[in-house]
Amino acid sequence: MSKLSSTGEQTADAPTPEDAFHESATLEGRDKEPPHGSGEGGPVLAADGTPLKRSLQRALRREKLRALGLIAPLLIFVLVTFIAPIADMLFRSVENQIVSDTLPETTATLQSWDSAGDDLPPEAVFEALYYDLFLASEAKRHTRLGTRLNYEETGLSSLFRSTGRSLDDYGELFQDVLEDHDEIWESAGFWYEMMGTTGDEPGQPELIEAQRDRLEALTGERQTGEIGFVPAAAIGEVLPRTADAYAAFAAYAALEDGDTVAEEEPWEAVFAALASDLRRDGAAEAIAGYDGDGAEELQAALEQAVPEFPETTYREFFLEEDEDWGSLDAWGTIQAYSPSFTPGYFLNAVDLELTADGVSAKPEGQQIYVLLFQRTLFMSLVIMGSCVLLGYPVAYLLSNLPMRVSNLLMILVLLPFWTSLLVRTSAWKVLLQQQGVINDILVWLGLVADDARLVMINNQFGTIVAMTHILLPFMILPLYSVMKTIPPSYVRAAKSLGATPWTSFWRVYFPQSIPGIGAGCILVFILAIGYYITPELVGGTTGTFISNRIAYHISSSLNWGLAAALGTILLAVVLILYWVYDKIVGIDNVSLG
Amino acid sequence: MQTMPIPRPPLVSFTVPMVAALGAFFGLFVGIANGSGILGLAIGAVAGAALAYGLASYVEDKRTGRLVTIAVFAIVGLILGGVAGLVVLAVIGFVLGWAVYWLDRGTYRSTIPPYAKSGEVLWHNTYKFICGLIFFFLIAPILTIIPLSFNAENFFTFTPEMLSFDPDGYSLKHYRDFFGxxxxxxxxxxxxxxxxxxxxxxxxxxxxxxxxxxxxxxxxxxxxxxxxxxxxxxxxxxxxxxxxxxxxxxxxxxxxxxxxxxxxxxxxxxxxxxxxxxxxxxxxxxxxxxxxxxxxxxxxxxxxxxxxxxxxxxxxxxxxxxxxxxxxxxxxxxxxxxxxxxxxxxxxxxxxxxxxxxxxxxxxxxxxxxxxxxxxxxxxxxxxxxxxxxxxxxxxxxxxxxx
The missing domain is CATH 1.10.3720.10 (MetI-like)
Structure with a gap:
C-alpha cells in the first residue's frame, strides 16, 4: 500500500523561467540604483535584442497559458456537467415563479390586501383570479399551481382542480342571455371584427404581445407563430376587460391550438368579461360614444340583455363553487407565495412555514425534517465513531507489521473497498435478515430461541452495521498512511525512559496519529451523511437519512423545490466539513489506496 | 533478540489448562446445538486437556501432530454427525492442534520482546485476536454470499442440504437466471x-x-x-x-x-x-x-x-x-x-x-x-x-x- 498523493508545489531543481525572472528583476533593480563604483549601464538584453525582463515575462505568460490550455477542456466539462447542475439546484431551492406566472393579475391585485384583517380580498381580486385561472385551466396549468401551493396549505390542490373545471359555468350565465337576445353573439366572425382591427383603425399590438409573453411564462415555451389578430384601440377603451380576455383567447387559440382566430367562438370568459364591462359604471356613456364595429349590437345588448343578467359577482361564484375560497388561510398562502423568489422551501426544510403573518413553526405532527437532520447527524457520528474504534487497531497493526505481511492483510481491507456497494449491501441483507445467516447460526447455537429471532435489519442497527462495514476502508486507509510516517523510535525512547506501554502509547504515539484520525473521521462523516442506497435498502423507517427524504421528494411527492432546499442545506454542511478537511489535511492529499 | 530461544512454558500448569478451556468453549457450542451444553463443555475440556498433554509430550513434529489431530477429529465427526459433523470437527481439530503447539512452543511470545511481562503478552495476543475479528468483519460478509449464490433454493440463507454438503443443495440456477x-x-x-x-x-x-x-x-x-x-x-x-x-x-x-x-x-x-x-x-x-x-x-x-x-x-x-x-x-x-x-x-x-x-x-x-x-x-x-x-x-x- 502506498499513499498516492497529488502534486503540491513542485520543487524542480532545474532553473525555471521564474527563477530567471526574479534574477533579471534583481539585475534591473541594480540598474536603477547604480551600484557603487560599477560602470554598467542599460538594461540586460536577450539574444534577440529585447530586454531580458520582457522576454522572460513573455515566456512565463506562454507557460501559464499552456497550462491553462491543458486544463481548460476538463474545467469547462466539469463546469457544464457538474457545477451548472448544482447551481441549478441552488436556484430551484428559492425559485417560486409559478405563482406569479400562473396568476399574474391576481398576485398583483392581492398585494394591497391586508392578510391580518378579517376580510376576504376585494372583488377585484376575485375578478382577476377568474381570468387568470381561466387561461391557466385552458392551458392545463392550474393543477400544477394547485400542487405547488398544496405543499404549503393542504387542500389547495383540490380547490384549484375543482374550480378549474367549472369556470365555464360563470361565463355561460351571460353568454346564454346575450345569445338569446341576438344570435350574432354566437358568430365567431362578428367577435373577430368587433375586437380586432384590419389596419385602417388604430390597433393595440402590444396587448397581444403581452399575451404572448404570458403564455410563454405559463407554458415555459416561447411560441413565435403568427396570431393573425390585432386588437382595436377603440374597443379596448370601451371594453377594457373584454379586450384583455379576447386577446388572451386569440393568442391561445392561434399559438397553442393552431386555430384561426376569426373562426373560433370565444371562450366563456370573454362573455363574462363583456358582462363586467357592460355593467361597469359609465359603460352606457362609453358605448354611446363608440362608433366602431359592433356598436349597434353593444348598444342593443346594453339596453336589452344587461337588465336580464343574473345578479352575481365573481366572489359569489367562487364561494359557491368551493367554500374554501372564503378561507383567509388559503388567500394568505397565495399572497405569501406571490413573490418570484421565496424562502419557503428552506423554511419547510427546517420545519417552519411561511404564512401570511410571517414565519411560524409547522404543526406538531408535520415536523419531520429537523428530526431527520438530527438523526442523520447522530447516525453519521455513530458510524464515524465505530469506524474509528474498528479502524484504529487495524491500521496500527498494518503499519507495524513487516511490509510483506501487511501487504497481504491490506488485501482484506482493499477487497471490500473495491467491491460494489450493492454487493456489500446485499451481503448484509442476507446476513441480518430474520431468516438470515446470523440468526440461523444464533438459533443453531441455542443463543436465541427460534421464535425470538433478532430484528437486525430495517432499523437503525442494520444501517449502522452495514454502513460501518462499507465505510471502514475509508477510515483505515488515511489512518494507515499517517501511522506509516510515525517513527517507531519515539515510542522506544519513551519506554526506555521508563514509561509503561500504555503511557508510551497514549502520550507519545496517539498524539502523532491524531491527524490521521481527523482525516479519516471527516472523510467517513462526509460520505455517511450523504448516503442513500444503503439506508434505503436496510434502513426501514427508523434508519433512513435525510438523503432518502430528498429522493422521496424527487421521485414520489415531486416537491422538487423542497428536495433542492434539503440538498442545499446538506451541501452547505458538507462544504463546511470539506473546508475543515482542507485545513487539516489539504485537498491535495486525498489518498486513494 | 528474535533468535533467542524462547523458554517452553510449563505444560501441566499452562498449556494443558489453556487448551482445555478452548476445547470447553467449542464443546459448549456443539453441546448446546445438540441438546446438552454441560455435557459438551465437559467432553470438550477433557478432549482438549488430553490432546494438549498427548501432543506436547509425545509428538515432536508440529505438522504430524496437527494432521493427526485434524484426521482424528474429522473421523469422529463423520461417525457422529455425517458430512456436516466432519467439517465442523475438522475445523475444531485444526484450531486445537494449532493452539497446542502455539502455546507449548512459546510461539505466542515470538513477536514480543522477551522482557515483556505476562500481562503484556496477554494483551498483545488479545489485540491480535481483536484485529482478526475486525478483518473477519470486513471480509466475511463478502465471502458468505459466494456459496449462497449456488443455492438450489430461492433462499437467502444456507439450507440443510447445503450444510450437509449434499450436491442436490447446490445448483447454478441463479447464474442461468442471470444469463437467461x-x-x-x-x-x-x-x-x-x-x-x-x-x-x-x-x-x-x-x-x-x-x-x-x-x-x-x-x-x-x-x-x-x-x-x-x-x-x-x-x-x-x-x-x-x-x-x-x-x-x-x-x-x-x-x-x-x-x-x-x-x-x-x-x-x-x-x-x-x-x-x-x-x-x-x-x-x-x-x-x-x-x-x-x-x-x-x-x-x-x-x-x-x-x-x-x-x-x-x-x-x-x-x-x-x-x-x-x-x-x-x-x-x-x-x-x-x-x-x-x-x-x-x-x-x-x-x-x-x-x-x-x-x-x-x-x-x-x-x-x-x-x-x-x-x-x-x-x-x-x-x-x-x-x-x-x-x-x-x-x-x-x-x-x-x-x-
Missing part, C-alpha cells in the same frame, strides 16, 4: 456501454488536465483543483438532485434542437454524468504519478527536436501510464457501481446492473442478485490485482521502492 433473463442482460449490456465511454471521457480529459496542473506555473491552481475534485466531495444524492433538474432540460434541448433520439440522449446524459464523477479519481492518481516526473526528460526530448505531441506520447505517456490506467480503473468502477445518479437521470431503457440489483433488493427479493454479486466480487478481485500490480510497476519505474 432479458432484464439482467439488458442491464449488463447498458453497464458495459456506459462505463467504458464514461471512463474514456474522464481519462482523456483528466490526464490532460493533470499534466496541466502539474506544471510549475498554474494560475488559480487551488480553486481549479477544488472544482475538479468537487464531484468526489459532494455527496452523490446532491449531485444526483442537481443533475436530475439540469439534465432533463439538457436532454429536452438535445432532442428538440439536434434531433437525437430519446434513447441516445438518455445514454449521453448518463455517460456525461458518470464521466464527470470519474474525473477526480483520474486527476488524483495521475497527478500523484506526475509528482516524481523528471521535467528534464521533456526538455531533452524537445532539445532533440520532438514536438510537444510526440514528446507526450513517446516520453511522458509511457512513464505515467500506470497512473493513467489505475485512474481509469477507478473511473470505470465508479461508473460501473453507480446507482443514485442513474436512478435520477436515466430512464428504464438505460437501466444498469446496479440499478437492477437495487430494484431486486428493494422489491422482488431474488437470489439472482447473489449470483450477480459473486460475479462482481470476482471482477473486483481482478481489478484490485491489476491496480496493485500497476502500482508496484509504477514505483519500480520511478525507483521509489524496491517492491
Amino acid at each position: 433473463t432479458s432484464d439482467w442482460q439488458l442491464a449488463l449490456r447498458n453497464s458495459l456501454i456506459i462505463a467504458p465511454f464514461a471512463t474514456l471521457i474522464s481519462v482523456s480529459l483528466g490526464t490532460l488536465a493533470a499534466i496541466g496542473l502539474s506544471q510549475t506555473h498554474v494560475p488559480f491552481r487551488r480553486p481549479i483543483m477544488a472544482i475538479l475534485i468537487s464531484p468526489m466531495i459532494v455527496p452523490l444524492i446532491i449531485s444526483a438532485t442537481g443533475m436530475f433538474f439540469f439534465y432533463s432540460t439538457l436532454g429536452n434541448w438535445l432532442e428538440a434542437n439536434l434531433g437525437f433520439s430519446q434513447s441516445f440522449v438518455g445514454y449521453v446524459k448518463i455517460i456525461l454524468a458518470h464521466g464527470v464523477l470519474g474525473v477526480p479519481f483520474v486527476i488524483i492518481t495521475v497527478t500523484a504519478t506526475l509528482v516524481g516526473f523528471d521535467d528534464s526528460l521533456t526538455r531533452a526530448s524537445a532539445n532533440m527536436g520532438a514536438g510537444p505531441v510526440r514528446t507526450f506520447f513517446k516520453v511522458q505517456m509511457p512513464l505515467i501510464l500506470p497512473g493513467v490506467i489505475s485512474g481509469g480503473l477507478f473511473a470505470f468502477i465508479t461508473s460501473f457501481d453507480e446507482v443514485v445518479v442513474v436512478l435520477f437521470v436515466g430512464a428504464a431503457a438505460q437501466k444498469t446492473l446496479p440499478w437492477q440489483m437495487f430494484i431486486g433488493l428493494r422489491e422482488q427479493i431474488s437470489p439472482t442478485i447473489l449470483a450477480v454479486a459473486t460475479i462482481l466480487v470476482v471482477i473486483s478481485i481482478l481489478l484490485l490485482t491489476t491496480v496493485e500490480l500497476l502500482r508496484r510497476r509504477s514505483e519500480r519505474i520511478r525507483g521509489m521502492s524496491p517492491g
Whole structure:
C-alpha cells in the first residue's frame, strides 16, 4: 500500500523561467540604483535584442497559458456537467415563479390586501383570479399551481382542480342571455371584427404581445407563430376587460391550438368579461360614444340583455363553487407565495412555514425534517465513531507489521473497498435478515430461541452495521498512511525512559496519529451523511437519512423545490466539513489506496 | 533478540489448562446445538486437556501432530454427525492442534520482546485476536454470499442440504437466471456501454488536465483543483438532485434542437454524468504519478527536436501510464457501481446492473442478485490485482521502492 498523493508545489531543481525572472528583476533593480563604483549601464538584453525582463515575462505568460490550455477542456466539462447542475439546484431551492406566472393579475391585485384583517380580498381580486385561472385551466396549468401551493396549505390542490373545471359555468350565465337576445353573439366572425382591427383603425399590438409573453411564462415555451389578430384601440377603451380576455383567447387559440382566430367562438370568459364591462359604471356613456364595429349590437345588448343578467359577482361564484375560497388561510398562502423568489422551501426544510403573518413553526405532527437532520447527524457520528474504534487497531497493526505481511492483510481491507456497494449491501441483507445467516447460526447455537429471532435489519442497527462495514476502508486507509510516517523510535525512547506501554502509547504515539484520525473521521462523516442506497435498502423507517427524504421528494411527492432546499442545506454542511478537511489535511492529499 | 530461544512454558500448569478451556468453549457450542451444553463443555475440556498433554509430550513434529489431530477429529465427526459433523470437527481439530503447539512452543511470545511481562503478552495476543475479528468483519460478509449464490433454493440463507454438503443443495440456477433473463442482460449490456465511454471521457480529459496542473506555473491552481475534485466531495444524492433538474432540460434541448433520439440522449446524459464523477479519481492518481516526473526528460526530448505531441506520447505517456490506467480503473468502477445518479437521470431503457440489483433488493427479493454479486466480487478481485500490480510497476519505474 502506498499513499498516492497529488502534486503540491513542485520543487524542480532545474532553473525555471521564474527563477530567471526574479534574477533579471534583481539585475534591473541594480540598474536603477547604480551600484557603487560599477560602470554598467542599460538594461540586460536577450539574444534577440529585447530586454531580458520582457522576454522572460513573455515566456512565463506562454507557460501559464499552456497550462491553462491543458486544463481548460476538463474545467469547462466539469463546469457544464457538474457545477451548472448544482447551481441549478441552488436556484430551484428559492425559485417560486409559478405563482406569479400562473396568476399574474391576481398576485398583483392581492398585494394591497391586508392578510391580518378579517376580510376576504376585494372583488377585484376575485375578478382577476377568474381570468387568470381561466387561461391557466385552458392551458392545463392550474393543477400544477394547485400542487405547488398544496405543499404549503393542504387542500389547495383540490380547490384549484375543482374550480378549474367549472369556470365555464360563470361565463355561460351571460353568454346564454346575450345569445338569446341576438344570435350574432354566437358568430365567431362578428367577435373577430368587433375586437380586432384590419389596419385602417388604430390597433393595440402590444396587448397581444403581452399575451404572448404570458403564455410563454405559463407554458415555459416561447411560441413565435403568427396570431393573425390585432386588437382595436377603440374597443379596448370601451371594453377594457373584454379586450384583455379576447386577446388572451386569440393568442391561445392561434399559438397553442393552431386555430384561426376569426373562426373560433370565444371562450366563456370573454362573455363574462363583456358582462363586467357592460355593467361597469359609465359603460352606457362609453358605448354611446363608440362608433366602431359592433356598436349597434353593444348598444342593443346594453339596453336589452344587461337588465336580464343574473345578479352575481365573481366572489359569489367562487364561494359557491368551493367554500374554501372564503378561507383567509388559503388567500394568505397565495399572497405569501406571490413573490418570484421565496424562502419557503428552506423554511419547510427546517420545519417552519411561511404564512401570511410571517414565519411560524409547522404543526406538531408535520415536523419531520429537523428530526431527520438530527438523526442523520447522530447516525453519521455513530458510524464515524465505530469506524474509528474498528479502524484504529487495524491500521496500527498494518503499519507495524513487516511490509510483506501487511501487504497481504491490506488485501482484506482493499477487497471490500473495491467491491460494489450493492454487493456489500446485499451481503448484509442476507446476513441480518430474520431468516438470515446470523440468526440461523444464533438459533443453531441455542443463543436465541427460534421464535425470538433478532430484528437486525430495517432499523437503525442494520444501517449502522452495514454502513460501518462499507465505510471502514475509508477510515483505515488515511489512518494507515499517517501511522506509516510515525517513527517507531519515539515510542522506544519513551519506554526506555521508563514509561509503561500504555503511557508510551497514549502520550507519545496517539498524539502523532491524531491527524490521521481527523482525516479519516471527516472523510467517513462526509460520505455517511450523504448516503442513500444503503439506508434505503436496510434502513426501514427508523434508519433512513435525510438523503432518502430528498429522493422521496424527487421521485414520489415531486416537491422538487423542497428536495433542492434539503440538498442545499446538506451541501452547505458538507462544504463546511470539506473546508475543515482542507485545513487539516489539504485537498491535495486525498489518498486513494 | 528474535533468535533467542524462547523458554517452553510449563505444560501441566499452562498449556494443558489453556487448551482445555478452548476445547470447553467449542464443546459448549456443539453441546448446546445438540441438546446438552454441560455435557459438551465437559467432553470438550477433557478432549482438549488430553490432546494438549498427548501432543506436547509425545509428538515432536508440529505438522504430524496437527494432521493427526485434524484426521482424528474429522473421523469422529463423520461417525457422529455425517458430512456436516466432519467439517465442523475438522475445523475444531485444526484450531486445537494449532493452539497446542502455539502455546507449548512459546510461539505466542515470538513477536514480543522477551522482557515483556505476562500481562503484556496477554494483551498483545488479545489485540491480535481483536484485529482478526475486525478483518473477519470486513471480509466475511463478502465471502458468505459466494456459496449462497449456488443455492438450489430461492433462499437467502444456507439450507440443510447445503450444510450437509449434499450436491442436490447446490445448483447454478441463479447464474442461468442471470444469463437467461432479458432484464439482467439488458442491464449488463447498458453497464458495459456506459462505463467504458464514461471512463474514456474522464481519462482523456483528466490526464490532460493533470499534466496541466502539474506544471510549475498554474494560475488559480487551488480553486481549479477544488472544482475538479468537487464531484468526489459532494455527496452523490446532491449531485444526483442537481443533475436530475439540469439534465432533463439538457436532454429536452438535445432532442428538440439536434434531433437525437430519446434513447441516445438518455445514454449521453448518463455517460456525461458518470464521466464527470470519474474525473477526480483520474486527476488524483495521475497527478500523484506526475509528482516524481523528471521535467528534464521533456526538455531533452524537445532539445532533440520532438514536438510537444510526440514528446507526450513517446516520453511522458509511457512513464505515467500506470497512473493513467489505475485512474481509469477507478473511473470505470465508479461508473460501473453507480446507482443514485442513474436512478435520477436515466430512464428504464438505460437501466444498469446496479440499478437492477437495487430494484431486486428493494422489491422482488431474488437470489439472482447473489449470483450477480459473486460475479462482481470476482471482477473486483481482478481489478484490485491489476491496480496493485500497476502500482508496484509504477514505483519500480520511478525507483521509489524496491517492491
